[in-house]
Amino acid sequence: MENKKFKSGFITIIGRPNVGKSTLLNRFVGQKVAIMSDKAQTTRNRIQGVVTDEESQIVFIDTPGVHKPKHALGDFMLNAAYSALKGVDGILVVVNASEKIGPGDRLVIERVKQANIPVFLVINKIDLVTPDELLPIIDTYRQEHDFDEIYPISATEGNNVDALIQGIKEIIPEGPQYYPADQVMDHPEYFIVAEFIREKILELTREEIPHSVAVQVESMRRNEDDKIEIQAAIIVERSSQKGIIIGAQGSMIKKIGQRARRDIEILLGDKVYLDLWVKVQKNWRDRRTQLNDFGYRPDNY
Incomplete structure (x- = not known):
């Protein structure tokens, strides 16, 4: 039997503030690497979480929530979010199932339209809505952009997160292991x-x-x-x-x-x-x- 080639890649997580990006990163990595708070704007720098198994290594780049900047720190955070869309193998646009699509979501979707890499829509917090409410939500976002895949998930409960990881493994290229297997973050x-x-x-x-x-x-x-x-x-x-x-x-x-x-x-x-x-x-x-x-x-x- 032929050996499967090792795959590795970089995936950016982007979305407006408070959609659960850091919770999702922590769920992927299996331990706490991004700070979580119910206040908008807790993530300031691009935290990288690393998920390694026998067949692949995925490096996640978390971004500050996309918002209109009010000061120099805000400008920096927005530039950090947008620069994280360059040089990666895929993008996860995270939205909140329990809130209607808003200008912040549309701003993010506008930005990823130019990306010529796979873009997945991750509808988070499905534990807060009923299954009947989910289909219209998916349709709303489908009208905004032709996403490569759509994953309804709950980052806090873990629902469907494994399927999302599998989807990511399919789009990342063959490549080296960038980080030691036991390393889960790239920040000192x-x-x-x-x-x-x-x-x-x-x-x-x-x-x-x-x-x-x-x-x-x-x-x-x-x-x-x-x-x-x-x-x-x-x-x-x-x-x-x-x-x-x-x-x-x-x-x-x-x-x-x-x-x-x-x-x-x-x-x-x-x-x-x-x-x-x-x-x-x-x-x-x-x-x-x-x-x-x-x-x-x-x-x-």
């Missing part, structure tokens, strides 16, 4: 750790802290207690935000630290000591030099 741990801390801030502070928050991991090293000691600064734009993040008698920053530490320990497979503090830097989102300091460097993407 500093970046993922910073993202986990930011996720907890968004979760716990809700409306009070908008996206004007960044996290800078200053150092990660093993200390004398054999724990990984992480020093990280939380950057906000106003001193009132600093007060919210610290909380009464430091209660909020303690909670953020505890929750983030749990995720980081799972990620690193090690005991972690996490030291957090808060810095105020006014209008950092509009200063390109500071965007670079916080890891939003256009040349990385």
